[in-house]
Amino acid sequence: MKRLLILLLALAPFAAVGQPVYDCHRTTGKIKIDGRVGDKEWAAAVPCVDFKDIRGDGHAAPKYLTTMRMLWDDDNLYISAVLEEPDVKANVSHRDDIVYHDNDFEVFLNPYNDEKLYYELEINALGTVMDLLMDKPYSIGGTYIMTWDFPGLKTAVKVQGSLNRPGDTDRGWSVEIMIPFKGLSRGGADPLANKEWRANFSRVEWLTKPEENWVWAPTGIVDIHHPDKWGTIRFVD
Numbered sequence: 001m002k003r004l005l006i007l008l009l010a011l012a013p014f015a016a017v018g019q020p021v022y023d024c025h026r027t028t029g030k031i032k033i034d035g036r037v038g039d040k041e042w043a044a045a046v047p048c049v050d051f052k053d054i055r056g057d058g059h060a061a062p063k064y065l066t067t068m069r070m071l072w073d074d075d076n077l078y079i080s081a082v083l084e085e086p087d088v089k090a091n092v093s094h095r096d097d098i099v100y101h102d103n104d105f106e107v108f109l110n111p112y113n114d115e116k117l118y119y120e121l122e123i124n125a126l127g128t129v130m131d132l133l134m135d136k137p138y139s140i141g142g143t144y145i146m147t148w149d150f151p152g153l154k155t156a157v158k159v160q161g162s163l164n165r166p167g168d169t170d171r172g173w174s175v176e177i178m179i180p181f182k183g184l185s186r187g188g189a190d191p192l193a194n195k196e197w198r199a200n201f202s203r204v205e206w207l208t209k210p211e212e213n214w215v216w217a218p219t220g221i222v223d224i225h226h227p228d229k230w231g232t233i234r235f236v237d
Contacts, residue, residue: 019217020049020231027071027078035127035158037069037080037174045069045080048216051203056218064172066105066203066214072235077179081105083203085172089164090124096146099123099130100204100211105175108224110198111184111191115227118198119184121150125173127157137225151183192235200230 029041048068053059064084071078083105090102099122100106110118116136123129133148155177161170184191191197201216202224213222217231 019229022046022048022070022231022233023236024070024072024077024233025236027073031071031078031176031178033154033156033176033178035156035174035176037082037158037176041071042069042080045071048201051201051214051216052218054202054213054215054218054222054224056220062203062205062212062214063207064205068201068216070233075180075182077109077181079107079177079179079201080175081201082174083172085125085205086169087166088125088159088161088170088173089166090126090128091164092124092128093126095128096130096132097128099128102126102128102204103206104204106202106204106224107177107179108200108202108227108230109179109184110227110230111194112186112189113194113196113198115198117186118227119150120144121153121177121179123155123157123175123177125157125159125163127155129153129155134225137227139223139225142225150179152178152180153183154178195235197233197235198227198230199233200224200227 027041031041051062051066066083068081092099092102102124104122104124107121118134121131131150133145134142136142157175159173181191203214205212219226219229
């Protein structure tokens with residue numbers, strides 16, 4: 001019986017020990033990428049666990065809430081996030097400029113679970129996108145490839161309040177992201193052949209200096225570029 005249990009554990013779907021797992025369900029509806037996240041499909045999707053300080057347990061909980069959901073269909077991965085923020089502001093306005101100099105929302109995807117090549121996307125409340133490809137993590141000599149863009153990417157943001165108007169009180173901002181699977185194909189391989197992906201999601205918040213880093217799957221240090229410490233997206237049909 002003990003040997004059988006060991007075998008079953010060895011064959012069990014991959015999931016990083018102690019890190020969050022999200023069951024990403026297939027959607028049958030059409031999601032309009034407009035930043036409003038009011039579609040009935042999003043209402044049916046379960047929100048992820050709330051973000052934590054990137055350093056993990058023992059550190060203060062984020063000051064503002066982040067509510068994130070995911071869905072998929074045959075062609076795309078869909079991500080939505082609602083970011084509570086009483087003073088919505090953003091200044092970076094050119095594609096592939098350093099978006100995390102603003103408060104932002106960030107996506108990290110490692111579809112092939114090799115803890116090496118992965119994709120990064122950052123977006124601010126202006127809707128400015130920075131996306132890139134990492135050939136491997138910085139800790140093992142990785143280099144970012146900024147000339148790479150997500151093929152077919154669609155994004156949109158919606159501010160609940162006013163943008164760049166200090167003195168009033170905003171509710172926050174929301175973002176919708178559509179990432180085509182075909183743009184993540186490696187050597188013709190289908191990324192959906194892997195039903196579980198390593199992934200992480202981050203929120204940079206400039207309350208003071210240095211910035212706050214709030215994430216879905218804490219890495220234990222102020223450095224998100226450790227795919228071995230990320231959580232898992234599990235595609236549910």
